[in-house]
Amino acid sequence: MKENLYSVKMRAARKGKHISGGEKIVLEQEVESVVQQLTIRALDHSKGRPDFINITIQNIADETIEYIAPLDITTIMVDDYIQGRECAVKVLQKIGLSYKASQTILNILKTCNPMRGAVLLDIHSLERIEPDKDRGLRATNIDWSFRLKKDLDSVLEKEGLNNSHVKEAVALASKVSNASGIVAELCWSDDPHYVTGYVASQNTGYVRISKLKALGDATGGRIFCFDASKTSIEACIEYLQEKVTLVNKLPAVKG
Ligand code: PML
Ligand code: MG
Ligand code: MG
Ligand code: MG
Structure with missing residues (x-):
């Protein structure tokens, strides 16, 4: 239909x-x-x-839509954001990034001004490669399929995760990790009242970390980690910005 x-x-x-x-x-x-x-x-x-x-x-137009699966959701509880950031570095290393690259990624997010879009980071040179450094790269044209919305609410509700931060971030991270060349993403919100963030990749899923910044801190954003040996930057950017993508399966929530 x-x-x-x-x-x-x-x-x-x-x-x-x-x-x-x-x-x-x-x-x-x-x-x-x-x-x-x-x-x-x-x-x-x-x-x-x-x-x-x-x-x-x-x-x-219907024929332009790509349907994708969501990443599985896991939550790691930490005592404070210092512990949370150590944990983020460990997850990035588990994905295959070096300790140095993982630290660099964390440091960029700590110090970068809030932007509309994300940082695109070359994991070999550790240089920012997004074309517009003020705006960032905005992964867009992504949502949950409207057919899923009621069931999604009840799956997330059971886990206390039914809020727009989680819903939008899981959909976005699912698209981003599906982009060829993107090997990992690190995010925490620029909303001063929202301290939970995540590391996401196809092999770890969406790993939430309960605290990645101090309450009241208005810095935050996203870093997409790009491996240029896998694909062209242009193709990756085109996919992230333009391809209309709907998540059409419910996520597994692993506590
Ligand atoms: C979560 O899983 O709790 C969401 C974390 C990222 C939120 C990003 C945002 O809403 O700005
Ligand atoms: Mg239409
Ligand atoms: Mg990928
Ligand atoms: Mg926001």
């Missing part, structure tokens, strides 16, 4: 600085309520009141 799907994207800024963003891919009849939801998110953000909100609504 053909469905008429729309992508609804929001980004909000103040004095040119990124405050919040979000995206949903929904049925036509949900567009109006999603516009409202994303507008409220933009206006109510803990990082302050935006002076600019952009909302775009784009119809999606």
Whole structure:
């Protein structure tokens, strides 16, 4: 059965600085309520009141959609963010990155200004390779399939994970890790009230770490770790930004 799907994207800024963003891919009849939801998110953000909100609504041709599986979700509880960051380095090493590369990745995220998009890091040179260093690389055109949304809510609800941070991050990380050339991702939120973050890859799944920063800290973002021996940067960027991707299976939550 053909469905008429729309992508609804929001980004909000103040004095040119990124405050919040979000995206949903929904049925036509949900567009109006999603516009409202994303507008409220933009206006109510803990990082302050935006002076600019952009909302775009784009119809999606069915034949352009790629369906993918989600990463499995695991949560590691840590006492504080120092322990959390040590844990993140261990997970990055488990994925196959060197200790030096893992430390560098962590240090970049610690010190980078909040951007709309992510850092794209070459894992061999340890250089940032995203074309626009102020905006970053925005992985976009990703959501859970609308067919899954009720079941997804109940799967996550049972684990106390049914919030928009988790839902959006797992969908995004599932797409990012599926991109050829991307071997790992590290993320914690730039929202000062949200301290949980994750390391994700196809071989570890989505590994949540309960604390990756101090409460009140407004720095955060994402680092996509890219192995240039596997594919071209252009193909990877094109996939992350343009390909419309829907997650069409429920995630396994491993406690
Ligand atoms: C964000 O919402 O800005 C990123 C949140 C990442 C962690 C979400 C989680 O698994 O709790
Ligand atoms: Mg359509
Ligand atoms: Mg945010
Ligand atoms: Mg990959």
